[in-house]
Amino acid sequence: MKRIIIDMDEVLAGYNAKVLRILEEETGHKVDKKDIEGGFLSQNLSADHLKFVSALPYRPGFFRDLEVLPHSQEVVNELNEGYELFIVTASVKYPYSFKDKHEWLHEHFPFLDQENLVFSNKKNIIQTDYMIDDHPRNLETCTGKPLIFTAYHNIHEDRFQRVNNWLEVRNFFSKGL
């Protein structure tokens, strides 16, 4: 059975949407996603606002209520029938992410083998046939076929086959199933 490793933040879970929402709620600074396309938040915020958003994932519960990205549940459920799926997240820096992410995954993707949630900052040590991720740095050294999942920061990236959403992921794998 072929293996797919699937990133969590910005692929299954709406990380940046929550960051920008809290930034606005608590500082009043509103960021329009269109204005930051093609770059990371670190390139588009003042030093103070950057410090603010960098501290958010250290908050207990931050990862517990992220929005589930559209169609991810149904497509991951389908893929789970024909592939060995691992959810691989790099968020090893954030002490509360572990509990929050386990609970989040258990709530929203209960059909997955919950033991297949992996925390590894360096994803290229994992053997895989496919990787779905929004970060070029993970895709560059992937041991399998890299698929870039569209996020605001990667829209100018052209080195990898692109999937804009989970329906496009379904299309990609339906050819191979």
Next chain:
Amino acid sequence: MKRIIIDMDEVLAGYNAKVLRILEEETGHKVDKKDIEGGFLSQNLSADHLKFVSALPYRPGFFRDLEVLPHSQEVVNELNEGYELFIVTASVKYPYSFKDKHEWLHEHFPFLDQENLVFSNKKNIIQTDYMIDDHPRNLETCTGKPLIFTAYHNIHEDRFQRVNNWLEVRNFFSKGL
């Protein structure tokens, strides 16, 4: 640079020593390590005592003060010069292990790249040249050369090259360095 993946509990950290100590302190049941050699605790405890020890790793702080196994710090420090080291732990079930283990590693092995702590229940997805682990189930499917680190439960295992302690790990790798 070749890669070594190193297990945490019973290889770097004295997990069972703490389990048996707390079992005795809180229930009065004393287990002599010699009496349980060659089997897991699950095969050597009553149902009540097994339930008690199974709950211990769920306690906040349980993993924070485990004993550092003899010579592990000096030998891991030496290996860190010539190999790419990853500390890979399977304790994904225990919500508080994440914070505790990060802090423990930072305290006792500060020279390691702290981002190279990986939480993965299935270790055979990780590409490696060597694995140092006490559990046959991890070593059986290791992608590299497996080294079994002696623990009370594995003393009858004869399928893997054995290292009884960290000085023997040093000897093994000094031939290859």
